[in-house]
Amino acid sequence: MTSMLEMPQVSDCTATACAYNHDGCHAFAVNIDSAAACGTFLSLNEKGGLDVVAQVGACQRQDCVHNASLECHAPSISVGFTAANADCLSYQAG
Template sequence: MTATLEMPHVTACTATSCAYNHDGCHAYAVTINSSAACGTFLSLNAKGGLDVVAQVGACQRQDCVHNADLECRAPSITVGSTSADAGCLSYQAA
């Protein structure tokens, strides 16, 4: 039997140029890469995604206090505009 965990939700995203961000992030799941940037960020004029609130599917930022086995264990995260398009504003160094 495989145990499943509730994935943290993206409670807010201020990266307004992302195709998944329209009144919140609507990607099914986002990936946070090793520089704490949102790897799911997609700059297009079209809006996409699902009628869901995004979840954190994977986190590659191993030095984050919320990262356990490359999975985010924060209750929720915030994504925001950064110099690299969008990043995880909930990142905290371990």
């Protein structure tokens, strides 16, 4: 099992329309859904989150090389817009 201290950080997020993104992602943790989209993306004018660097809480993208038992094992991830979603840009098909 991965401890909280070992969770990969969100090293970069270019989804500037997200309420958690102000000079980086400030959600406590992000979840990546089965389409590799950031399930924590929230489009609001108000900015929120904590004074932390976000970590990956869970990953549902089972075919990613970084996914083991629905946990991300990448050193860190990048999130950004592709099409209309904020997606995990670190996704790699396995």
